[in-house]
Amino acid sequence: MKAKVYLGRTILAILVTMVSTSMALGHHxxxxxxxxxxxxxxxxTVKSIEWINPHARVFLDVINAENEFEVWTAWLSGANMxxxxxWGSSDLPIxxxxxxxxxxxxxxxxxMYGGKIxxxxxxxxxxxxxxxxx
Amino acid sequence: MANYRLTMLIxxxxxxxxxxxxxxxxxxxxxxxxxxxxxxxxxxxDSVCPxxxxxxxxxxxxxxxxxxxxxxxxxxxxxxxGNWLRRAWAFEDFEAHPKNPDDFGGPSAIVDPVDGKYPLQxxxxxxxxxxxxxxxxxNAACFLSGPAGTMYMTSRFTFLQDDQHIVMIGEQLNxxxxxxxxxxGRPHIGDISLWNGDSRGHWDGDTLVIESPNHNAKYxxxxxxxxxxxxxxxxxxxxxxxxxxxxxxxxxxxxxxFTQPFxxxxxxxxxxxxxxxxxxxxxxxxxxxxxxxxxxxxKKVFSGISGAEARELKxxxxxxx
Numbered sequence: 001m002k003a004k005v006y007l008g009r010t011i012l013a014i015l016v017t018m019v020s021t022s023m024a025l026g027h028h029x030x031x032x033x034x035x036x037x038x039x040x041x042x043x044x045t046v047k048s049i050e051w052i053n054p055h056a057r058v059f060l061d062v063i064n065a066e067n068e069f070e071v072w073t074a075w076l077s078g079a080n081m082x083x084x085x086x087w088g089s090s091d092l093p094i095x096x097x098x099x100x101x102x103x104x105x106x107x108x109x110x111x112m113y114g115g116k117i118x119x120x121x122x123x124x125x126x127x128x129x130x131x132x133x134x
Numbered sequence: 135m136a137n138y139r140l141t142m143l144i145x146x147x148x149x150x151x152x153x154x155x156x157x158x159x160x161x162x163x164x165x166x167x168x169x170x171x172x173x174x175x176x177x178x179x180d181s182v183c184p185x186x187x188x189x190x191x192x193x194x195x196x197x198x199x200x201x202x203x204x205x206x207x208x209x210x211x212x213x214x215x216g217n218w219l220r221r222a223w224a225f226e227d228f229e230a231h232p233k234n235p236d237d238f239g240g241p242s243a244i245v246d247p248v249d250g251k252y253p254l255q256x257x258x259x260x261x262x263x264x265x266x267x268x269x270x271x272x273n274a275a276c277f278l279s280g281p282a283g284t285m286y287m288t289s290r291f292t293f294l295q296d297d298q299h300i301v302m303i304g305e306q307l308n309x310x311x312x313x314x315x316x317x318x319g320r321p322h323i324g325d326i327s328l329w330n331g332d333s334r335g336h337w338d339g340d341t342l343v344i345e346s347p348n349h350n351a352k353y354x355x356x357x358x359x360x361x362x363x364x365x366x367x368x369x370x371x372x373x374x375x376x377x378x379x380x381x382x383x384x385x386x387x388x389x390x391x392f393t394q395p396f397x398x399x400x401x402x403x404x405x406x407x408x409x410x411x412x413x414x415x416x417x418x419x420x421x422x423x424x425x426x427x428x429x430x431x432x433k434k435v436f437s438g439i440s441g442a443e444a445r446e447l448k449x450x451x452x453x454x455x
Contacts, residue, residue, distance in 0.1 A: 029226075029357040031236045032270050033427045053415040054276070054307065055424060075424070080305065080415050084408075103235070107430035115235075 034075075034103040034113040042072050042112060043099040051089040053078035058092060058114065060100070074100045074114035076127040087125055096120060102127075178403055181379040186221045192245040192399040195373065195381035204340060204374035209297035211317075212340045212374040217292050217410025220382075222400035224286045225279075227358050228252050237357075243286075245383070246397040252360060253393040257451035261439070265359030269436035270428045272353045276307060276417035277435065278329035279353045281346035282368055282384035284311045286400065292412050300335060300342065307417040315344055322347060329353070331368065344370040352438035355386075363390045365441035378404040390444040 030036065044062035056076040064070050076082060079089075092098065102114040117125045178184045183194035204212035224243035226236075229252055233239030242250030254262065272279060279287045288304035288311045295301070298318040304311030310329075317335035322345075326332060331346030351364040362368075366388035373381040380402040387395035439447070 029236055029271055029274075032274065032433065033424075033431055036235045054417040054421060057423075078306075078415055080413050105427055105430070107427065109427075109430075111427065 030103065030113050033106055035106050036103045038103070039101060040104040040112050041099065041101050042074070043097070044072060046092050046094050046096045046098060047071060048094065049089060049092050051079045051082075053080055056082055058098075058100070058117070060098065062110075070110055072100075073111040074102060074117070075111065076114050082125075082127065085126060091119070091123075091125060092117070178378065178401075180406075181401075181403070182376045183379060183381075183401070186401055186403075187241055188222070188243045188398070188400055189241070189245050189248075189250070191401050192381070192383070195375050195379070195399075195401070198375045199340070199373045199381065202340070202373070202375055205377075207295060207297050211295075211297060211337060212342070213295055214293045214300060214342070214372065214374065214380060215295045217290070217405040217412075218380065218402040219289055219405050219407075220286055220291065220400065220402050222286045222398075224398055224400065225283070225356055228356050228360060228398060229358075243398040243400060244396050245399045246385075247394065253396050254360075255391060255393055255448070257448040258361075258391050258444075260451065261447060262359050262361070265354065265361060265436060268433060269354075269359070270431075270433045271357055272436060273307060273417075274428055275425060275435045276310070276421055277353065278307075278310055280329065280349055280351070280355070280362075280368070281313070281331045281333055281344070282370055282386070282398075283353060283355060284313065284330055285370070285382060285384070286398075287311070290405065290410070290412060291402070292410065303412050305412045305415050307415065310417065317342065324348070327364065338371075340373065342372040344372070346370070350438060351440070352436060354436060359436075361391065361436075361439055362386055362388045363439055363441040363444045365390060378406070390441050390448070 042060060042062055044060035047059040047061045049059070050057040056079050058074045058076065060072045060074065062070045062072050097120045099118045100112065100114040101116040102112040105111040115127050117127070119125070178186070182198045183191050185191055185194065207213050222243060223238045223240040226238065228243050230242040230250060231237060231239055244250045244252065247253060273287060278284060284304065285302075288306040290305040292303045293300060294303070298316060300315050300317055302311070302313040302315070313330060313333060315333045315335045317337070319336065320334065322334055323332045326348050327350045328348055329350055329352070331349030333344050333346040335342050335344045337343070346368050349364065349366070349368065351362050351366060354361060366386055369385045371383045375381050381399065382402055383397055383399040385395055385397040386392070
């Protein structure tokens with residue numbers, strides 16, 4: 001699986017070796033609107049979050065590889081699922097640098113389905129269905 | 135403002151790079167997906183039928199039911215009350231399918247026919263592919279999945295029961311998956327078309343049998359675009375196996391679409407991982423921004439194929455052969 005990377009150039013070289021993200025999100029296919037043949041990796045800072053059901057969203061301020069400013073949206077599971085996975089809305093404070101692994105919208109917009117978010121302190125937050133609810 | 139934000143952003147990214155992210159990244163790659171598939175799909179040692187693999191569980195449960203001694207309602211019927219987790223990946227694909235980024239994967243949920251294959255008529259194969267190409271799944275638009283689909287689309291359930299009703303409350307997409315099924319012998323509603331059909335339950339010994347005519351069939355059966363018509367006969371069966379296990383099966387009979395009836399089966403396991411509370415998970419129809427994304431792909435929400443339409447499609451297909 002190829003990976004597209006949108007982030008500051010300095011850490012680009014590190015992330016191109018990324019393995020595929022496991023999503024398997026549940027009751028409807030993600031692939032209908034997100035291209036899951038190619039992984040997308042976005043690094044930026046948390047602009048805002050919507051901690052709601054059926055899908056939460058994280059908005060990121062991003063500088064792309066051309067040094068242009070962009071806002072990206074990462075779609076996640078719903079707040080219920082995230083809470084049961086150990087997430088809390090305060091885990092993603094505004095301004096927090098994060099890296100999101102996921103799959104870009106088929107319409108080419110700066111939106112992605114985020115499967116995995118890495119925080120600056122090293123924690124990795126998984127989206128998707130908790131393993132004990134498979 | 136934009137420059138300020140950009141400056142702040144650059145500073146934050148610089149801080150990220152200089153404060154350890156490379157080390158974090160190396161560690162991250164060693165984390166394995168939590169959805170690794172075992173051959174048993176995760177068994178339950180505290181059940182007389184611990185294996186969740188559909189065919190294995192189904193055969194075990196049929197035997198176990200012969201000696202099961204369920205708790206009973208005041209009226210003497212098996213009592214399914216409690217908090218349950220369904221154990222099934224049928225919502226992805228009825229047939230055996232591999233794990234990939236969009237699917238948990240797993241064996242076929244079809245226990246009859248025993249080859250686990252979906253008994254689709256030839257004319258319907260092309261329609262099935264068209265469904266995949268042209269339509270999005272009903273749950274993406276917060277619509278329901280039919281009486282049986284409701285039971286395998288949602289993971290968490292609370293069942294409540296008395297001698298007149300069984301109430302099934304599901305969490306995902308709620309309150310829509312909630313089913314209130316009379317079991318007191320009253321007739322079906324009749325002249326109506328409902329997403330989850332006009333469900334009525336009756337008892338076949340200690341097995342609860344639910345029949346749901348008058349469903350609108352405007353839903354895929356799974357994420358592979360599989361469908362039935364509004365003339366399909368759907369029969370669900372629930373049998374108490376032990377204090378932690380319910381054997382669930384659903385038989386679909388639709389002469390418009392299938393070469394023979396087929397049956398899926400899986401386990402409901404008692405929820406012992408937490409208190410089992412069902413939370414609000416509102417899913418509002420055409421939930422705004424997600425629907426914009428779906429529509430941007432050119433796909434529409436599946437509107438169903440009636441029995442009459444199916445016969446026309448079949449005749450046209452046969453004429454083209």
